[in-house]
Amino acid sequence: MVVHGRGAQSGAVPSRFGLAARDTDGDWLDAREQVDGAESKLRTTVTIERPRSILSFNKSPDIPFDRSVNAYRGCEHGCIYCYARPTHAFHDLSPGLDFETKLFAKPDAAKLLRETLAKPGYAPAPIAMGTNTDPYQPIERSYRITRSVLELCLELRHPVTITTKSARVLDDLDLLAELARLNLTAVGVSVTSLDPKLSATLEPRASSPAKRLDALGKLVAAGVPVHVSVSPIIPSITDEFLEDILDEAASRGVRSASWIMVRLPHEVAPLFREWLETHFPERAGKVMAIVQSVRGGKDNDADFFTRMKPTGVWADLIRNRFRVACRKHGIGRAQIDLDCSQFRKPSRNGQLDLF
Known part of the structure; x- marks a missing residue:
């Protein structure tokens, strides 16, 4: 049975943390519909989370930032390939x-971030949002946590970057345009593709490809530095769209691009296999x-320095196609050089320091 409107087709809890498996008795499966009627549609629930801190630091050599804020845990976009899926296993x-x-929402994110930025010795560097789960997933329209963080970054003149696959980013175009004017974002x-039907199964609750391209154009028009990521590339599923995505982005004024081969860490691999067998x-x-041919014969390569660098014939082919298409459209690599010198540290009582 296909689970419509969702990326994953099952809800098994992984065993790598020693958690109890969830099994439904076979006899009950036969009688359930007669007793309870047809199974109800899956609904999204949101739990408020009150963490002690919101700014996460990393020392990974494979990513271009060392700190990030994640306003939400879990993501309603439902992208089957999402490498953040295994994080839910920590919560049983x-x-x-x-x-x-x-899903989990962190409404105190801006307050916690202000407290961190006020600490003695804090040195500013761009904060990345959207590195784990999407800051503009559907519930952002109600909770506005991402917006509150951007408001704080504008107030304190702190650089911040956004990564998303949602046209809802335009809801904050006013803030992003002002941050961009100050070279702060x-x-x-x-x-991922240009086929709305494919997108509806691959990333069922993300914005359609057309809306994402439209968002790129409107961000460019507003003076916001924008970047298109053709990611992830799934061989024999989405790689055919590589050149056309770059063509569409370039026609809207986008001048930097990147690509990432699909990664399948931990439980993502069996979920992705299940999705393939279904669709x-x-x-x-x-x-x-x-996928295994570009990851050294494995479903995934988790090692530093190599995990973001697929190898082999297929990887070389995509790499060369990307290079040729970028050269054709005058697209280069992303050059993120935001201004950290404007940062105004808040005092410990929440006000700005004058000196």
Whole structure:
């Protein structure tokens, strides 16, 4: 049975943390519909989370930032390939359907961030948003946590970057335009395909490809530095759109781009296999064979320095296609050089320091 409107097709809890498996008795499955009626549609729930801190630091050599803010845990976009899915297992929840239906919101994010930025010795550097779950997933329209963080960054003149696959980023165009005027922000929009039907199964609650491209154009027109990420590329599923995505982005004034091969850490691999068997059974074996060929024969490479650098014939082919298409359209690499010198540290009582 296909779970419509969601990326994952199951909600199994992983065993790597020793959690109890969730199994439904076979006899009960036969009688459930007669007793309870048809199974109800999956609904999204949101739990308020009150963390002690909001700014996370990393020392990874594979990513261009060392700190990030994640306003939400879990993501309703439901992208089947999302590498953040395994984080839900830490809460005894499924990286599958739970990840996209049982969400956590952190409404104190801006308050916690202000407290961190006020600490003695804090040195500013761009804060990345959208590195784990999307800051503009549907619930942002109600909670406005991402907006509150951007308001704080504008107030304190702190640089911040956004990565999203949602046209809802335009809801904050006023803030982003002002941050851009001060050289304090850059926005990356991920576009995976140009086929709305494919997108509806691959990333069912993200903005359509057309809306993402429209958002790119409006960000450019507002003077916001923008970047298109053709990511992730799934061999024999989305790679055919590579050149056309770059063509569409360039026509809207985008001048920097990147690509990432699909990554399948931990529970993402079996969930992705299940998705392939559901939607593309005729090529599931081929897709996984290519994925393994660029990851040293494994579903995923988790090692520093190599995890973001696929190898082999297929990886070289995509790399060369990307290079040629970028050269054709005058697109270069992202050059994020935001201004940290304007930062105004708040005092410990919440006000700005004068000196």
